[in-house]
Amino acid sequence: MGEAAVVVEGLVKSFGDVHALRGIDLVVPPGTVVGVLGPNGAGKTTAVRILTTLLRPTRGRAEVLGHDVVRDPGAVRNVIGLAGQATALVDELTGRENLEMLGRLYHVSKAEAREKAAELLERFDLVDAADRQAKTYSGGMQRRLDLAGSLVGGPQVLFLDEPTTGLDPRSRLGMWAVIRQLVSEGTTLLLTTQYLEESDELCDEIVVIDQGLIIAAGTSDELKDRVGGDVVEFDVATAAEVGAAVEAVRGIGDGAPAVDGTRIGIRVGNRGSQLLLDVVRRLDTTGIDVSGLAVRRPSLDDVFLALTGHAAEESVNQ
Amino acid sequence: MTSMTYAAADTWVMAKRNLMVWARVPAYLVFTIVQPMIFTLLFRYVFGGAIPVDLPGGYVSFLLPGIIGQTAAFASMATAISLAVEVQKGVVDRLRAMPMARSAFLAGRLLADLARMTITIFVIVGIGYVVGFRFNNGFGPAVGMIALAIGLGFSVCLVSAAIGLWLKNEESTQAFGLIWLFPLTFVSSAFVPVQSMPGWLQAFANNQPITHVVNALRSLALGTPMGDNLWLSFVWLVGIVVVFVPVAVRTYQRVS
Numbered sequence: 001m002g003e004a005a006v007v008v009e010g011l012v013k014s015f016g017d018v019h020a021l022r023g024i025d026l027v028v029p030p031g032t033v034v035g036v037l038g039p040n041g042a043g044k045t046t047a048v049r050i051l052t053t054l055l056r057p058t059r060g061r062a063e064v065l066g067h068d069v070v071r072d073p074g075a076v077r078n079v080i081g082l083a084g085q086a087t088a089l090v091d092e093l094t095g096r097e098n099l100e101m102l103g104r105l106y107h108v109s110k111a112e113a114r115e116k117a118a119e120l121l122e123r124f125d126l127v128d129a130a131d132r133q134a135k136t137y138s139g140g141m142q143r144r145l146d147l148a149g150s151l152v153g154g155p156q157v158l159f160l161d162e163p164t165t166g167l168d169p170r171s172r173l174g175m176w177a178v179i180r181q182l183v184s185e186g187t188t189l190l191l192t193t194q195y196l197e198e199s200d201e202l203c204d205e206i207v208v209i210d211q212g213l214i215i216a217a218g219t220s221d222e223l224k225d226r227v228g229g230d231v232v233e234f235d236v237a238t239a240a241e242v243g244a245a246v247e248a249v250r251g252i253g254d255g256a257p258a259v260d261g262t263r264i265g266i267r268v269g270n271r272g273s274q275l276l277l278d279v280v281r282r283l284d285t286t287g288i289d290v291s292g293l294a295v296r297r298p299s300l301d302d303v304f305l306a307l308t309g310h311a312a313e314e315s316v317n318q
Numbered sequence: 319m320t321s322m323t324y325a326a327a328d329t330w331v332m333a334k335r336n337l338m339v340w341a342r343v344p345a346y347l348v349f350t351i352v353q354p355m356i357f358t359l360l361f362r363y364v365f366g367g368a369i370p371v372d373l374p375g376g377y378v379s380f381l382l383p384g385i386i387g388q389t390a391a392f393a394s395m396a397t398a399i400s401l402a403v404e405v406q407k408g409v410v411d412r413l414r415a416m417p418m419a420r421s422a423f424l425a426g427r428l429l430a431d432l433a434r435m436t437i438t439i440f441v442i443v444g445i446g447y448v449v450g451f452r453f454n455n456g457f458g459p460a461v462g463m464i465a466l467a468i469g470l471g472f473s474v475c476l477v478s479a480a481i482g483l484w485l486k487n488e489e490s491t492q493a494f495g496l497i498w499l500f501p502l503t504f505v506s507s508a509f510v511p512v513q514s515m516p517g518w519l520q521a522f523a524n525n526q527p528i529t530h531v532v533n534a535l536r537s538l539a540l541g542t543p544m545g546d547n548l549w550l551s552f553v554w555l556v557g558i559v560v561v562f563v564p565v566a567v568r569t570y571q572r573v574s
Contacts, residue, residue, distance in 0.1 A: 077417045078417050087412070088409055105416055105422075106417060
């Protein structure tokens with residue numbers, strides 16, 4: 001496997017009485033995508049700022065490719081890229097000028113900076129807009145240009161802080177495609193997001209963070225298993241039929257069926273398809289009319305609710 | 319390359335970037351070129367007739383060094399505002415996560431603003447020549463006058479830079495800039511003889527750097543007696559630089 005790309009141990013960051021991080025441990029193996037998922041104010045951005053040498057931790061240790069972020073920030077800056085909510089772009093410069101300027105600040109020659117900028121514009125589908133001022137770009141194009149800017153220095157580890165926050169759904173899909181391409185080329189990536197779907201789509205491993213603490217970690221499937229896996233759900237027409245329906249499916253799946261109004265849910269672990277057939281057979285013999293029968297995979301919303309006791313969006317609004 | 323040459327190269331890249339922005343935003347061009355021209359014409363032809371001065375060449379000779387001093391000081395508003403905006407937008411964070419020299423952000427801004435200010439000063443001298451101003455003291459002192467004006471602009475830029483980095487907000491930086499720059503430049507010898515002010519105001523006007531510098535600019539340009547103005551200007555400007563370089567640098571380092 002080789003050495004880890006990012007190692008974080010016991011990371012604590014306090015701003016006076018505000019404890020943004022309360023002891024975080026994290027390892028990102030090279031070539032993988034780790035998503036840090038949590039609501040606003042969970043500490044995601046603070047963690048990224050420490051890892052990118054912008055903040056000093058109160059306690060604990062963080063290394064990027066073996067370089068300590070406090071003792072050797074210069075070495076860290078040489079191997080990382082950062083893109084996120086804040087942009088490094090200058091609105092009055094063209095896309096090409098922005099990238100060439102950033103290249104110069106990575107201390108490559110003029111010719112190299114020019115070459116790299118052209119290559120990135122091509123790759124991020126910005127060739128047509130390359131010589132227009134960045135302020136004329138759409139939100140999605142600006143994010144792509146900004147992401148391109150974070151790649152000018154050829155980073156080995158890329159940090160993306162909420163790369164799609166504020167983008168419309170189409171631009172978000174575009175960003176996902178670009179990020180997937182980067183990942184397929186072997187870039188190690190740590191991304192933060194408050195979108196459950198996003199971490200589900202992009203990440204090998206997800207770290208769920210809430211109020212400065214990691215409350216769960218694992219693959220998307222592992223996290224989903226923790227809330228009991230798949231659920232077979234169906235609706236009956238009237239409340240009067242609920243009792244009979246529950247009786248009919250009793251014994252299938254794990255535990256007693258859950259009833260919510262006229263909706264009945266049966267936890268089936270990972271045996272969804274097989275147990276769905278059992279449910280169909282039983283209901284068929286009783287002659288109860290059902291609708292909306294389906295196997296539902298738990299979303300990361302369910303995971304978040306199960307882990308924190310509150311929905312992700314709820315705490316966003318707090 | 320050594321870290322010093324990196325720092326110089328990065329400062330140059332940042333300065334170039336800032337100047338490109340300046341050249342592309344019409345409003346910035348208006349502030350740095352059209353506004354000083356309007357001021358010059360306004361004072362030369364509208365207010366000037368009502369302001370008696372005892373100088374060969376009349377009010378236009380009095381005015382030009384004053385306008386140059388006032389403009390050099392006011393040019394620092396742009397320094398403060400652009401620094402505040404770039405901190406606010408998070409640009410600084412992104413640049414600091416890169417291997418560029420940290421000093422280049424601030425140094426590049428100051429370098430670009432010095433260039434911008436120099437252009438403005440030459441514009442004013444140009445328009446001054448059109449409306450009757452003449453350097454009467456030879457080439458050397460004229461160059462010295464322009465250098466001293468740039469020195470004034472630079473030291474005020476440092477103060478403004480510290481303020482912009484401290485406030486980190488476009489609107490408050492702008493408001494704050496007006497609060498200290500207006501009294502400093504107008505309650506001075508820039509536009510009217512200090513003797514025309516009430517006594518209590520003269521006390522302030524006579525003992526603040528803009529007055530000393532503007533008086534020195536005037537003597538250099540016109541060959542009138544210098545008095546204590548030149549060395550007092552140096553003391554003020556060097557003092558401001560010595561105090562505000564570390565203040566601005568520390569404020570920049572603490573920006574988060």
